Amino acid sequence: MSTEAMDVPKGFSFDLCRRNEMLTKKGLKSPGYLKTGTTIVGLIFENGVILGADTRATEGPIVADKNCEKIHYMAPNIYCCGAGTAADTEAVTDNISSQLKLHRYHTGRESRVVTALTLLKSHLFRYQGHVSAALVLGGVDVTGPHLHTIYPHGSTDTLPYATMGSGSLAAMAIFESEYREGLTRDEGVNLVTKAICSGIFNDLGSGSNVDVCVITKGKKEYLRNHLTPNPRTYISSKGYTFSKKTEVLLTKITPLKELVNVVQVGGDAMEE
C-alpha cells in the first residue's frame, strides 16, 4: 500500500466518460465486454472453507469461453471467486494478490483473509462501482476460516454461506434449504456442487463445468473441473478421416520441439 501512496498512479481516468455518454446519445454502439454471467458460491464447513464456481464466460448471448477459471489465487491460504466483467475480476484479484505477497515479505507472516478483504473493498470503493467485480473471498488463517462477499461498490458481508452472480438465486435456494453448521468435507463439497449445478441448469448465464476449491488449515485442494455434467455426447468414435479418394503422396513428420541436453561443466548454471 505504501508504494501506491508514493507513486500516485494515473489509474482510472474519468475524463472520457462524458464524451462516451455524448457519443452513445448520438447513436454509437459501444463495444461489448466479456461478462462472466456466473454462479459462484462459498461455504464454511467444520474445518475450513469451500469455494465453487461454474466455467462459462459470456459475451452478450454468446458463450465466449466454455471452460474459464473463475476461482482466482490470492495467497496460498486464500482464494477468491469472481463474477461480473472478466477483465475486472482478473485484474483486481491479481493486483491484490501481488500486494498480499509484498505484505507477506514485509511482515514474515501468513496473509489474513481480512487483509485481502480490506484491500479489495478499498480498491473497489475508490472506483465507485465502475470496476464491475462481485467477489466471494474465502480462506483459512490463524484466526480461523472466513468467508466474505464483496460487491462492486465496495460493501462487504461476512457469511456462513454465500452466492453471487446471475445464478446466485438458484444456488441460494439450495443453500438456504440444506446448509447446516459443522458439515464434513464431503458433505460440503457435495452441497457446493449441487448449488453450482442448480445455477448451471437453471440460469442461462452459467453453464459447462463445476470447479471446486477446498481450503483448510495449512492445505488447499484446487479441484479443477470437479464435475463435468455437460459433455459433448455425439462425437463420432471413428474420428475424422479424409475421404477414400484422397491419395497420400508423401508423409513427413517434423517435431516442433527439439530435446536439448544441458551439460553443466562447473560453476553456476546461470553464469553465461
Place this chain on the structure above:
Amino acid sequence: MDTLLSSEGDSQRTQYPYVTGTSVIGIKYKDGILMAADMGGSYGSTIRYKSVERLKQVGKHSLIGASGEISDFQEILKYLDELILHDNMWDDGNSLGPKEVHNYLTRVMYNRRNKFDPLWNSLIIGGVKNGHKYLGSVSMIGVHFEDDHVATGFGNHLARPILREEWREDLTFEEGVKLLEKCMRNLLYRDRSAVNKLQIAKITEEGLTVSQPYSLKTFWNFAAFQNPTVGAEGSWILCLMMFCCTKTCAFVDASFSFIARHGSA
C-alpha cells in the same frame, strides 16, 4: 371506453401495479394439486395488508392463485364468478374444469394485453376433473403453459430450482406440503415482500380445502451472523453499520424538526 384519440394523461389503464401480492407456488402430487401463497399485500415497499387471501376456489373443480395487483385479481374473480354462474344456469350436468378455466383466463389476459390495458397478474390454475390432474400458469401478457410444478414472481428464481430437483410424480400429501414449505421458507428469507403467514390449498377429486393461516419456523443462529468480526475486532464491517445508523438518525432528526417548524402536512 378508451378511444384511439384519448391521451395518456386521462387514461384509465393500469400503468403500474399498486397493491401487490408476491409469489405463488403450485405442484401436482399423488391425489391432486397443492398450492401455497403467503398472505401479504404490499403497497410499494410497505407491507400494508397481512391477511390477503390469494388462493380462491373456482367452480367445483378448480383453484386459482394470483400474484400481482390485488384489485385486478378481484376483477378476475368477478369475471370467473360470472363464467361459473352461466355454466351452472345451463344445468346440463357438465361443469367447467381447470383446463377450461385456464383457457378462458388466457384469452382474457391476452386480449387485455393487446389493448395495452393488462390485468397486472400472474395466475396459477390447478384442479382435478374426472381423475385427471391439471396445473397451469398464465402471465399478464398471456404467456401460458401447463406443467407439473409452477411458480410466479420470485418463486421462479428461488423455488423452481428446488422443485426441479425434488419433485416426483408420486408425492404424498405430507411430502408435498414439506416441499412447498421448503420453497416458501426460502422465499421468506430472500424475497423482501414476503410475510411469514401462509396458506396451503389442496384440491383433489373430492373437493378443495384451504388451510388456516400459519407461520414457518426460521433459523438465524449461524455463528457468522452472531459475530461477523471474529477475525478482526472493530473492523470496517461493524463501523459501516454504525455509520449507517447514525446517518439515518441524523436524517430523521432533521425531518422531525422540519415538520415541527412548518407543521405536519
